[in-house]
Amino acid sequence: MFSLTIEYAMRAMVALAAGDGQSMTTRQIAETMMVPQSYLSKVLQSLVRARLVHSTRGLKGGFVLARGPEDLNMMEILNAVSPYKRIETCPLDLDEHSSDLCPLHRRLDQAMGMVQEAFEGTTLAEILSEDNPCPTLQTQLAKLKPMESD
Amino acid sequence: MFSLTIEYAMRAMVALAAGDGQSMTTRQIAETMMVPQSYLSKVLQSLVRARLVHSTRGLKGGFVLARGPEDLNMMEILNAVSPYKRIETCPLDLDEHSSDLCPLHRRLDQAMGMVQEAFEGTTLAEILSEDNPCPTLQTQLAKLKPMESD
């Protein structure tokens, strides 16, 4: 249901959020989240254009979240890479004046509405706060902040 | 979020359900629901293969629902044309043994679950029973059953 591009964007944002403010390169994100690196660079540029992450070029450059993880939700990430188009008018309805959707498209749009609400209500911070059995992320994070809390 | 193919499949099934048991040709369905006819024929074959509709060839042939509209839900239609793959295991998790999803994919799959439940709980009969402001459908139906209730 969700495109690979959306998957990759979400993974990248989770990686950045987990990095705790540290800048990460495309390569680091790609390896952490097992995303094809060359394609990830395109996805990251979408996230930059949507102003969800900041990029810095050159040596020691990389990407960081533009806001705190508690202020970034899944819907924003999805929208950054593939704008979510709710069904506003029945596609069968020729004149655009009908305010209501037909029953079929009302149902389809309701489903989209549920997803939207769920995603808008879920921040990166919440995702990070839950138990995270994702092994590659943990491994990589251990490298990123080698001796943080000691 | 839902592919055009899914859209077309849903529209076709609604058209057939509205036809009240009468057989409809590809052309009739296509015109009623404004779907490209040649592509619709492929979609209909998926619905036939999934046994949601029956087809009869030859003159006076066409398509009819395989079951009553109260026994056909949106999820079956979706599955007929593009199998719904819930997220069973975290795609980042190398060994397949982890029973739980990581928080990100738990959220993604929960969204898919909500859609699935909504669609499973919605039959064609329900869709038909609601007010239907979809003008093309009504126009076409008037032709199909010209003097039904008089």
Next chain:
DNA sequence: ACATAAATAGATATCTTTATCCAGTTTAAT
């Protein structure tokens, strides 16, 4: 200044989805 690391932009390749067309087959009506 120079070399290096890294994002950016553009061109290109591959695969999937969407769409069209045509030849073949089946059936009803004449």
Next chain:
DNA sequence: ATTAAACTGGATAAAGATATCTATTTATGT
């Protein structure tokens, strides 16, 4: 039997999504 209507299956084309590569620009450290 012949004809016309209609589904079926295969080939093909066009568009979009996914992926890769290369050259360019920017920044850092020496």
